[in-house]
Amino acid sequence: MVSRRILMLANRFPPETFGGAEQQCLRLSQALVRLGHRPHILTSYGNPETPPHEMLGDVPISRLYTPDPPQNGGPAIGSTIRYARAVPRWLDSQPPFDIIHCHQAKINAWIGVREAVRRGLTSVVKPGAAGPNFDFFSLEKKKFFYGKYAARYVAKHADAVVAISHEMRQDLIDYGLSEKQRHFIPNGVPIPDWDAAGKAAIRARIRAEVGLSDSDQMVLFVGRMVTQKNVDTLLKAFARVPGQAHLVLLGDGALLDENRALAAELGIGERAHFRGRVDNVTEYLAASDLFVLPAIAEGMSNALLEAMAAGAAPLASRVSGNTDLVRDGENGWLYGPPRDPEALAAGLATALALPPEALARVAATAQQEMIDTFSIDAIAARYDALYDQICPPSSLSPKEAAA
Structure with missing residues (x-):
């Protein structure tokens, strides 16, 4: 198999929040390591006691400081602007990635897809909610320089958008994403090993x-x-x-x-x-x-x-x-x-x-x-197949393809 460097981009992460999207981000990253990939989680933090860098098992976590979660508008718009500027600078300081995988289609997805386009990388977006709370609808409601523009940019430029439920798959169709962009992979779960x-x-x-x-x-x-x-x-x-x-x-x-x-x-x-x-x-x-x-x-x-x-x-x-x-x-x-x-x-x-x-x-x-x-390992195998489809070995450098 091909070993890829994958940037997992999340707005916030434990210990500051630990919702379903964050759990899936960590579980998938750990399972991808077992398959030989090299995921790296990038997120934000607001508590000075939260470490800016740490390892969770074999998965590195990097955090960029923003006083408020970067998806918030209103008085917290400064944190969004700060995060949008900090992510490109952080990427400039790192060895190149092959894929930017955005967890939830929030402001992090706009930042991630934008950077993938700028750098010639492959982008994956996994929305977190369907129906009335569909991520793209929520993103459209944001004000100032993002909102509807950001949602439409992600929908136009993301290489793959992954639905985790059948209702979300229909939401992607209704929102106008192309058949080539749309994929269906549900969330995964660790299986207890007790007798x-x-x-x-x-x-x-x-x-x-x-x-x-x-x-x-x-x-x-x-x-x-x-x-x-x-x-x-x-x-x-x-x-x-x-x-x-x-x-x-x-x-x-x-x-x-x-x-x-x-x-x-x-x-x-x-x-x-x-x-x-x-x-x-x-x-x-x-x-x-x-x-x-x-x-x-x-x-x-x-x-x-x-x-x-x-x-x-x-x-x-x-x-x-x-x-x-x-x-x-x-x-x-x-x-x-x-x-x-x-x-x-x-x-x-x-x-x-x-x-x-x-x-x-x-x-x-x-x-x-x-x-x-x-099982999370079965779901990771499906993402591995998706990565092969949208980021084939021919698109990697010889050194990366041989890794």
Whole structure:
């Protein structure tokens, strides 16, 4: 295979933010290293305590200082201008790259595609959201010197734009991207390598920490406490479900205290366990009977991928990305509309009424599909094939092609 230097361009990155796009950027970079490529993540940072350079495993991370995230407009426009000027200077100081791969079609995509055009490099853009929140629509709304111009520039000049869901693929068609530019590669997920005994031990330990027995039904939510994740609808639905199931919620955010208060108001305070942000999400997934994702909108949810890969049966809202992964009644359940607590309560009641062995069969079907189709190494192999297609060895220098 051909070893390529790939610049992974992201607006912000851990430890300052760690959303789905950032997780996918890191996971894909690590998987590409295993294939022999040389990815380098370039991003921005605003906290003086964040290191400007570090290694995460075999992946180098470089950060350029901007007081605010560079995609913001209004008072933060200075950070956008600063980042747009800093990226070219940083590229001038580095050995040449073969590909600039932009994670999300935000201002970083305009900067990345522009530099690819200037330097004769290949560009890849992977939007993060579909439907009303489609990245190109969001970028068009920005003011000042970018906005609609930046979105149209990316759409015209990007060599490849990768859809992660079928709805996003249609969005790319509707936005006018050519057939040559459009590609479809979903997000990927690491597959846990525990055996049955190891998973049973994890299940017992996590449940003991939460205060649950092995026979208690445990429903798990993982995500930020923000409007998009729709936790208030989940709490209202859970209060309607008969029985004594427990709801465990992982994550923090602006609505955490409000959601805690709502759980108490609904009379489920003793059965709704807010655990905050944790580092061992996969272990909680192993301990759960049902994973629920009530989001109003998604690109392709990392939490849903991880739940299915860990062997948790999923119940998800019928929105883009979720419908690419969950087949209602086969490898999980779908409900809708997302903001309807009655519909979600019906889905919860259906899943929780199943005997444990039937619920386990649904979970096993979901997990096998992740192993077969959505493992991060399988997804990295698809990107490797895409790179071969849009950046063939003949376009590299003899030294790079021989690497």
